[in-house]
Amino acid sequence: MEKILVCIKRVIDYNVKIRIKPDESGVITDGVKMSINPFDEIALEEALRIKESGNANEVIIVSIGPDDTQQQLRTGLAMGADRAIHIEHPTPLEPIQVAKLLSRIVEQEQPELILMGKQAIDDDANQTGQMLAQIFSYPQATFASKITLTGNTLEVVREVDQGLEILDVDLPAIVTVDLRLNEPRYVKLPDIMKAKKKPLEVLDPVSLDVSLDPSIKVLNVSAPPPRQSGVMLEDASQLVSSLKEKGLLND
Amino acid sequence: MTSDQKVLVIAEHFQGEIISSTSKAINCASQISSQVDLLVLSNDPNLSDHASRYDGINEVLVINDDLFENSIASIMAPVIAEIASSYDYVLAPSTTFGKDLTPRVSAVLDVSQITDIMEVIDSRTFKRPVYAGNAIETIEINQGQKVVATVRPASFKDVGDSNNASVKILDLPSVDIPNHTRFKGIQSEVKERPDLQVASVVISGGRGVGSAENFEILYQLADKLGASVGASRAAVDAGYVPNDMQVGQTGKIIAPDLYFAFGISGAIQHIAGIKDAGTIVAVNKDPDAPIFEIADIGIVADLFEFIPDFLSKLD
Ligand SMILES: Cc1cc2nc3c(=O)[nH]c(=O)nc-3n(C[C@H](O)[C@H](O)[C@H](O)COP(=O)(O)OP(=O)(O)OC[C@H]3O[C@@H](n4cnc5c(N)ncnc54)[C@H](O)[C@@H]3O)c2cc1C
Numbered sequence: 001m002e003k004i005l006v007c008i009k010r011v012i013d014y015n016v017k018i019r020i021k022p023d024e025s026g027v028i029t030d031g032v033k034m035s036i037n038p039f040d041e042i043a044l045e046e047a048l049r050i051k052e053s054g055n056a057n058e059v060i061i062v063s064i065g066p067d068d069t070q071q072q073l074r075t076g077l078a079m080g081a082d083r084a085i086h087i088e089h090p091t092p093l094e095p096i097q098v099a100k101l102l103s104r105i106v107e108q109e110q111p112e113l114i115l116m117g118k119q120a121i122d123d124d125a126n127q128t129g130q131m132l133a134q135i136f137s138y139p140q141a142t143f144a145s146k147i148t149l150t151g152n153t154l155e156v157v158r159e160v161d162q163g164l165e166i167l168d169v170d171l172p173a174i175v176t177v178d179l180r181l182n183e184p185r186y187v188k189l190p191d192i193m194k195a196k197k198k199p200l201e202v203l204d205p206v207s208l209d210v211s212l213d214p215s216i217k218v219l220n221v222s223a224p225p226p227r228q229s230g231v232m233l234e235d236a237s238q239l240v241s242s243l244k245e246k247g248l249l250n251d
Numbered sequence: 252m253t254s255d256q257k258v259l260v261i262a263e264h265f266q267g268e269i270i271s272s273t274s275k276a277i278n279c280a281s282q283i284s285s286q287v288d289l290l291v292l293s294n295d296p297n298l299s300d301h302a303s304r305y306d307g308i309n310e311v312l313v314i315n316d317d318l319f320e321n322s323i324a325s326i327m328a329p330v331i332a333e334i335a336s337s338y339d340y341v342l343a344p345s346t347t348f349g350k351d352l353t354p355r356v357s358a359v360l361d362v363s364q365i366t367d368i369m370e371v372i373d374s375r376t377f378k379r380p381v382y383a384g385n386a387i388e389t390i391e392i393n394q395g396q397k398v399v400a401t402v403r404p405a406s407f408k409d410v411g412d413s414n415n416a417s418v419k420i421l422d423l424p425s426v427d428i429p430n431h432t433r434f435k436g437i438q439s440e441v442k443e444r445p446d447l448q449v450a451s452v453v454i455s456g457g458r459g460v461g462s463a464e465n466f467e468i469l470y471q472l473a474d475k476l477g478a479s480v481g482a483s484r485a486a487v488d489a490g491y492v493p494n495d496m497q498v499g500q501t502g503k504i505i506a507p508d509l510y511f512a513f514g515i516s517g518a519i520q521h522i523a524g525i526k527d528a529g530t531i532v533a534v535n536k537d538p539d540a541p542i543f544e545i546a547d548i549g550i551v552a553d554l555f556e557f558i559p560d561f562l563s564k565l566d
Contacts, residue, residue, distance in 0.1 A: 017519070018382050027386055094363045095354070121500070123381050125366045130324065130354035139325055139432040142351045145494070155435070159494045160347040161448075161503065162265050163439035167323075170431040179501055180488065215363045215396055219376070220389040224526060230547040236561040239532065242548060248452075248509045248530060249476075249565075 001171065003058045004047040005111035006081065007102055007129075008040040010065045010072045011122045024220045027122075036072045039117020041079075043177045045184040046147060047115050048080045055149055056113070058082045062105050064098055066090045070200060077195035078187040084200040087208070092123070097212050099131035104208040106136065111172065113154070118143050118176040129176035139169035145180040256284040256374060259312075259335055261343040261352070262291045262302055263322075266439075269301050271449050272344030275407040280342050281307040282371040288312055289416075290334060292319040292327055299418045306411040311418045318423070321434035322348060328355030329426040335360060335397070342368075345401035357399040364399045365390065369406035379403070383500040383523035404448060405506035405527045440493060444470075447496065450479035453507040453528075455498055457521075458485035459514020459535065459554060466491055468558050469513060475565055481505070483515045499524035513554045517542025534558075 012018060012027070013035040019028045036044070047059045061076040062085040063069045073084040087101055106114065119126035126142075133140035141156035145164070148155040158165045159178050169175075205212060233239055243249040258280040263270045273289075280287040288310045291302050294317045302311045312334065318326050331352075335341045341356055343349035345367045357364040369387070370378035376391045380403070392398055447453060454473045460466055466480070473480045481498040482491065498505060500520040506527035513534050515521060522545055525531060533546035536553045543549040550557065 012382075014520075018385050020386055027382065096357060096361070096363045099358065118501075121383065123366075124383065124500075125364075126350045127354040127357070127364055127366060130351065131358040131364075133325070134328060134355040134358035137325070137427070137429055139429070140351075140355070141432075142324075143347055158347075160351075160437075161495060163437055163493065163495050165437045166435040168433040168435055173431075179484065180494065215393045216365070217391045217393075218388055219391055221381070221386050222389070224380070224384060224387050227526075227531075227545055228547070230531075230543070230545075230549055232543070232549045232551070235550070235552070236557060236564045239548065239550060239561065240564045243509070243530075243532075246530060 001056050001112035003060060003109055003111040004050060004056050004113045004115060005106065005109055006040070006044045006047045006059060006061045006076070007114065007116035008044065008061055008063045008072060008076055009037040009117070009120045010034050010063065010069045011037045011120055014038050014121055020221055020223050024222050026218070026221050034068070034071070036075060037117050037120045039119060039121070039177055039179070041184045042179065042181050043115040043117055044076055044079055044081060045182050046177060049182065050113075050149065060085065060109060060111065062087065062102065064089055064093065064101055073200055074192075074195050075187060077198040077200070078191040079185060080191070083198055086200060086202045087205055088202055089205050089212075093212060094214060094216055095125050095127035096131055097210060098128050099135060100210040101205055101208055102128070102132050103135045104210065106132070113171060114174045116176055118178055129174050133174040136172070139173045140176070141167050141169050141173065142176045143178045144175045145178050147175060147181070256286060256339045257337065258284050258287045258340040258342060259338040260287060260289050261331060261341065261349070262289055262298070263344050263346060263348045264291070264293055264295070264298055267295055267297065269298055270344070270346070271409060271446070272346050272404040274305060274409040275404040276342050276344045276402040277305050277307050278407040278410045279368055279371060279402040280340070281410065283340060283374050290331065292330065294320045303416040303418050304412040304414050305416070306414045308414055308416040311416050312421055313418060314421050314423055316423055318428065322352070323432050323434060324352040324355050325429050325432050327352055328359055329428065330424055331356045332359035333424040333426050334421070338397070340398045340400070342400055342402055345403045349401045353399055353401055360397055360399065362397050362399055363392070365392065366401050367403040368400050369403045383520055384526050385519060385523070403504065405504045439495070444473055445477065445479045447479045447481055447498070447503050448505055451508045452476050452478035453481050453498075453505060453509070454478045454511045454513070455481035455483065455515060456486055456491070456513045457483035457515030458489060460486060460491060463491045468555070472558055472562060475562060483521050512542055512546070513558070515542055516540050517545065
């Protein structure tokens with residue numbers, strides 16, 4: 001195929017323990033380590049492997065976010081993407097808006113395959129890929145843990161609640177990826193240097209003619225109710241009595 | 252409760268049965284309005300009988316067609332969107348089925364969507380988890396806009412099954428249905444134990460269990476307690492157990508009364524799946540394992556010594 005488009009999001013690194021702002025207006029991001037959403041990184045790795053196996057000519061990455069998002073796009077270029085598109089927008093958007101902005105890039109670039117993570121680990125929405133697929137009436141395969149390309153068809157193994165489902169989808173298609181698809185490569189220093197010279201185009205969402213009026217208002221972000229602190233027991237007999245006391249084990 | 256609002260719940264089914272997460276979505280719907288209908292798209296006419304028994308359902312809408320045999324989102328979404336034109340809300344369980352399907356419905360309807368409703372504050376205001384449940388958002392959706400949402404099963408109880416709702420068979424609406432997606436099969440192991448998402452006791456094992464063979468001891472304990480068996484991602488990745496046993500942010504979110512974590516360190520992504528569990532028991536040989544910070548009962552022990560001892564005390 002000619003092109004694979006990979007959509008990536010800048011999120012708080014998955015190792016960071018998030019902290020909530022004292023006024024409960026959101027989560028603290030100042031001075032917090034940011035990364036490519038881990039699922040999107042796996043999507044990019046898969047695109048690069050398809051290209052390296054000779055089945056694609058170009059891997060393009062796109063991200064929507066504040067100006068700092070270019071750090072993650074540079075990381076993606078260092079991993080091996082050929083060029084990057086940054087749609088600059090300072091505040092979080094709703095997935096339907098993200099899907100519509102991405103649809104403009106799909107119209108421009110006409111990729112045969114679009115890959116992205118099954119969800120972003122910040123809003124955990126799990127919507128964008130499916131919405132983008134519907135905008136073009138493209139096939140979708142979500143929760144992908146294995147992808148095999150044969151001609152114009154992709155066979156995708158999906159991790160669903162009941163087990164592993166296998167779907168065949170015709171290209172062009174959208175695949176949203178799960179954790180077991182692959183293990184992303186580490187970027188090496190020379191690649192970071194090379195990535196600085198790769199093209200990174202910055203777009204103003206206004207030029208893409210998509211309504212960005214919110215329809216969902218976040219009233220408050222709070223910590224989940226804390227669990228009562230627990231007890232430490234010594235052995236199995238203590239556990240048995242404790243569970244019996246709580247009515248969780250029958251005598 | 253604004254009772255003139257109409258809610259359409261999408262039934263999830265697998266191998267001839269409606270899945271319990273559907274019942275939880277109905278519970279959530281009933282907290283929004285008393286006008287709740289259940290839509291069953293399948294090729295199995297027997298499902299409507301079960302569907303009509305759920306308490307809180309006004310009417311069961313059924314389309315029986317071979318198109319719906321395998322719940323393919325690109326086929327179902329245009330049909331659901333068409334039927335949704337006379338509804339104010341479309342709800343589905345927040346399972347891999349509901350998550351796959353509903354955003355396509357939202358896109359046809361051109362509306363924003365809410366993932367994982369965990370609490371209904373009022374008909375426009377909901378709570379949902381973000382950051383793997385480490386923060387809870389309270390959100391308000393604009394007046395007058397159709398609401399498409401998924402419902403977090405672990406946050407709602409099942410509804411009863413003493414209803415006898417009327418069943419209406421609908422014709423397949425004339426919408427464009429694509430043929431670009433073909434179902435090839437599903438590998439689903441026959442489960443001898445209770446379903447992970449409905450079991451009241453769950454025994455999970457992590458990397459500390461060490462091998463597929465070693466999981467046997469957990470199965471023994473599970474059978475003794477009538478429990479289901481789950482696992483951490485590390486245990487699934489290592490091939491000890493299949494993927495559908497994974498508990499956590501990217502696995503199943505469960506709410507059993509009693510949860511056992513054996514050889515699981517307690518990463519936030521794992522904890523995300525068990526936040527709603529009643530009592531969490533953790534057995535780990537490392538006294539500093541983070542799982543002890545959230546466990547109700549912690550025991551520092553080698554699981555291979557502990558479990559046989561525990562089993563013998565249960566006799
Ligand atoms: C985006 C993302 C999503 C993720 N989603 C999930 C998810 O859904 N679910 C999930 O579980 N993880 C998930 N993870 C992975 C998670 O971060 C951890 O890597 C994983 O949970 C670790 O599994 P574990 O506790 O079994 O393994 P480890 O962290 O290796 O812990 C093994 C534990 O076993 C103990 N142990 C070893 N031997 C014994 C013994 N003989 N007796 C007693 N204790 C013993 C050790 O002390 C240790 O604490 C996700 C990660 C990412 C990045």
